[in-house]
Amino acid sequence: RRPLRYQSLAALVEDSQWPFLFLVSDFSYGADDYDAEGNEEQKGPPEGSETMPYIDESPTMSPQLSARSQGSGGDSVSPTPPEGLAPGVEAGKGLEMRKLVLSGFLASEEIYINQLEALLLPMKPLKATATTSQPVLTIQQIETIFYKIQDIYEIHKEFYDNLCPKVQQWDSQVTMGHLFQKLASQLGVYKAFVDNYKVALETAEKCSQSNNQFQKISEELKVKGPKDSKDSxxxxxMEALLYKPIDRVTRSTLVLHDLLKHTPVDHPDYPLLQDALRISQNFLSSINEDIDPRRTAVTTPKGETRQLVKDGFLVEVSEGSRKLRHVFLFTDVLLCAKLKKTSAGKHQQYDCKWxxxxxxxxxxxPEESEASPHVHPFPDHELEDMKMKISALKSEIQKEKANKGQSRAIERLKKKMFENEFLLLLNSPTIPFRIHNRNxxxxxxxxxxxxxxSEWREAIQxxxxxxxxxFVLSSVELQVLTGSCFKLRTVHNIPVTSNKDDDESPGLYGFLHVIVHSAKGFKQSAHLYCTLEVDSFGYFVSKAKTRVxxxxxxxxxxxxxxxxxxxSQSLRILCYEKCYDKTKVNKDNNEIVDKIMGKGQIQLDPQTVETKNWHTDVIEMNGIKVEFSMKFTSRDMSLKRTPSKKQTGxxxxxxSVVTKRERSKVPYIVRQCVEEVEKxxxxxxxxxxxxxVATDIQALKAVFDANNKDILLMLSDMDINAIAGTLKLYFRELPEPLLTxxxxxxxxxxxxxxxxxxxxxxxxxxxRSLPDPNLITFLFLLEHLKR
Incomplete structure (x- = not known):
């Protein structure tokens, strides 16, 4: 087995060779039964196993994570994590997490010290030439550009030299809180550096423009790579390196948060880390006040008799960027505004954009919409990352509340959650709503x-x-109208869950099973289908669509x-007439041009839906009645995994049983579903x-369980969302999660x-601690989700 080539997950994902790793001819997976191409040598199936009607084409294991070897010295990692991660030992687990946090921080600290060294390297020769007849820079220019760099370097070098042996010789008795406390107490040096930063950059730029020798030096400073890096x-x-201390000043605060989270309260480091965090936060607050002055608002008179009909937050695409706007529909005008930033305690007001x-x-x-620039959706994997962060933060908030944690800690978590929810709200919408001023x-x-x-369109029409x-509004009239928006608005907060009061319903978490039965009340024959929407993370998204x-x-x-x-708190059903007239179809992938025949919404009452039985209901919409049934499975129930009684499926x-039986590295069902989705x-x-459609998913499940010879034919004819749903169902029904x-x-x-x-x-x-089938399947999925 090969030693570990990459030390970071980012390197693993971003490496340009990654798509071709499956073809590397000289790489051997860690099991002797496989040749370099990933095919098994002909040894015959183990006794009692069934012969599979296909050849394993699953990838060889990525060399980045293949190092479970004996030959990689002190860096080798055993498949079982160290004792700190053993189940049932909470204190030990916390201390092991402390070691992982410190190891990561130590690695980044080494890189930072190397960057400071690279910055200091030209300083001595520049000083030496400053007193000669042909100086490159004057003493004053050198002192301005390199101001406090030497002091910062010495502080961090001492910190690194003291912390490194403690992490390398780790045990439960190791203390290092005093090192972080000392580091925090020396942050005053950074204050001086920040105050001088702008002048240092300007001086370096002027010197580069006036002196070719210094320009050459400043454009190519050599930074030493980490000890275990292949790049020396x-x-x-120089400009990039001068920014590093600004970037670094927040890092120690992040690490202190992580360390405190995984340090027992009775540990001798706890009060020292708390003190270091307090000093760091006070320092950052003072820095932020200096570098981020806020604009003050101007109060405006209120008046104007126009009636507000509808308002809400919408995402506008302006000059290629997404902007969150508050849109106001009055009886005779549509106004798009943004909330102005104001100082604390000042009256808030809106700024009219148009x-x-x-x-x-x-x-x-549709023809005019076709000519409009296409808006590319935000990558799905980044949206999922945001959702994962939000879910993790929600869990942390609940833990703090359960432990009667400090209100400041809860507020800090809520602020973080709001920031992530805001980004999700801004970047997730994809359905275009275009309007035009005829002038x-x-x-x-x-x-x-x-x-x-459709609600906005109908209200306007x-x-x-x-x-x-x-008409045209004068500047005074526009000011009065915009000023009235704050008083008249009906939507006060951005629609994110972090804005909800504690006593509000948190909504339902789990799975809603919905059967759309039939519809009546149409006056003439048409091609008809329904879509289902639910609110998720504070906004509605389309979740399902029936056949036409x-x-x-x-x-x-x-x-x-x-x-x-x-x-989720609501379910919406929309009924459409399918448009097959190609002259009317808009080629914009995200725009639905089919005619909405009716729409309706019901509240998901926990007492009604949280029963094990199906609940049948009828929703009326514009003279149309849609009959449907639903039942709810809570997240806790859905996570209960029941092993299959039929071990041949x-x-x-x-x-591990499936891959061994198939003599493959990634289960056949995973490879075939992924291949079809990518196709x-x-x-x-x-x-x-x-x-x-649930019936399609169940049909595919039965075919894969029976290892039917018509699997590939059935997959090629099946709706792609059913195939994606089958893959999700496979992972959900594993006896334990892929990550174990x-x-x-x-x-x-x-x-x-x-x-x-x-x-x-x-x-x-x-x-690296995952079993081989789990790890290889995870990497296979990771590459698929990247594409």
């Missing part, structure tokens, strides 16, 4: 729900039926869906989010770490 040096500009009199507002035709500019909003888009006149029932007034779908709920069977589902909006019951809690603690270096170190350590 990297070239970095307005359109409703007499001048038109909705672009000028067009505007584009992105919404997450077609229900919401209803007002436009009145006798409206075009053609040329009927009474469609009978009888289709079942499984919808994941994440703090794949669902509910241990992944025709990569461009599908909402892949892995929109639910497939033993390591899962440690993974959750690792992902919650604030310090990036500590997080990488912890995650890499845990990944």
């Amino acid at each position: 040096h990297t070239s970095v500009t 307005y359109i009199p409703l007499a001048d507002l038109v909705f672009p035709s 000028g500019k067009s505007y584009l909003f992105l919404l997450s729900s077609d229900y919401e888009r 209803k007002l436009q039926k009145k006798d409206l006149q075009a 029932f053609r040329d009927t007034t009474e469609p009978k779908w009888d289709e079942e869906f499984e919808i994941e709920l994440e703090g 794949v669902f509910g069977v241990k992944i 025709r589902g990569i461009e599908e909006v909402g892949i892995y989010r929109i639910s497939g 019951d033993r390591l899962f809690p440690a993974f959750m603690e690792g992902i919650a770490l604030s310090d990036p270096a500590a997080k990488e170190n912890c995650m890499m350590h845990l990944l």
Whole structure:
């Protein structure tokens, strides 16, 4: 087996060779039964195993994480984590996490010291030439550019030299709180550096422009690589290195948060780390006040008699960027505004970005929309990362509340959660809502729900039926109207869960099973289908879609869906007429041009849905009645894994049993589903989010369990969301999670770490501890999700 090539998860994911690792001819997986191509030598199946009708084409194990070897010296990692991660020993687990946090921080500290060394390297020769007849820089210029760098270097070198042996000779009695306390007490040096930073940059830039020799020096400073790095040096500009102390000043605060989280309260380090954190936070607060002055608001008169009909927060695409706007629909004008930043205690007010009199507002035709620039959706994996962070923060808040933690700690977590929820709210919408001023500019909003888009369109069109006149607002009139928005608004907070009061319902978490039976009340035959939306993380998203029932007034779908709920409180059903006229179809992938025939919404009452039985209901919408049934499974119940009684199948069977039986490294079901998704589902909006039809998923499950010879044919004919749903179901029905019951809690603690270096170190350590089938399947999925 080969030694570990990459020390970080980022390197593993970003390495340009990664897609071709499966073809590396000289790499041998750690089992002797496999040749370099990943095919098994012909040894015949073990007794009692069934012969599979396919050749294993699963990837060889990534060399980045293959190091469970004896030959890698002190860096080798055993498949079982050290004693600190043993189940049932909470104090030991916390101390082991402390070691992982410190190891990651120590690695980043080494890099930082090397960067400071590289910055100091040209200082001595520059000083030597300053007193000659041909100086490169004057003494004053040198002192300005390199101000306090030597002091910062000495502080961190001493800190590193003292901390390193403690981490290397780790045991439960190790104390290092005094080192962090001393480091925090020396932050005053950074204050001086920050105050001088702007002048240092300006001086360096001027000197580069006037002196070619200094320009050459400043453009290519050599930074020494870490001890275990294959790169001995990297070239970095002086400007980039001068920014490193600014960037570094927050790192120790993040690490202190992580260390305190995993240090027992009765440990001698705890009060010292608390003191270090207090000093660091006070220092950062003083720095932020100096470098981030806030604008003050100007109070404006209120008045104006226009009636506010509707308002809400929408994401506008302005100059290629997403901006959160508060949109106000008055009886004769649509106004788009943003909330101004104000000093604490000052009156809040809005700043008008633009307005359109409703007499001048038109909705672009499909042809005009086609000519509009296409908006690329935000990558799904980044949205999922945000959701994971939000879920982890929610858990931390609940733990703090249960332990009657400090209100300041809870507020800090809530602030962090709000920031992540805000980013999710800003970047997740994909459904375009275009409006046009017949006298000028067009505007584009992105919404997450077609229900919401139709509500805005209908409200505007209803007002436009009145006798409206075009007009232009004077600056005073616009100021008065904008000033009234704060008083008249009906939506006060950004729609994120962190804005909810503690006594508000947290919503439902788990799975909602919905059967859409039929619909009645259509006046003429049409091609009809339904979509289902639920609120998730504070906003609505489309979760499922029935098949199109053609040329009927009474469609009978009888289709079942499984919808994941994440703090959900409402279910929406929208009924559409399918448009097959190609001249009317908009090529924008995200825009639905089919006609909405009706829409309705019901509250998900926990007392009603939290029963084990199906609950049948009818929702009325615009004269149309849709019959549906639903039942709810809580998250706790859905996570209870039941091993399959039929060990010859794949669902509910241990992944190690399946791979051994198949003589493969990644289960056949995983490879085939992934292959089909990559063949025709990569461009599908909402892949892995929109639910497939439950009956299709169950049919695929039965075929894979029976190892039917028609699997490939069935996959090629099946709806892509059903295939994605089958893959999700396979992982959900594993007897234990892919990351294993033993390591899962440690993974959750690792992902919650604030310090990036500590997080990488912890995650890499845990990944190496996974059993081989779990690890290889995880890496296979990781590459798939990247694509």
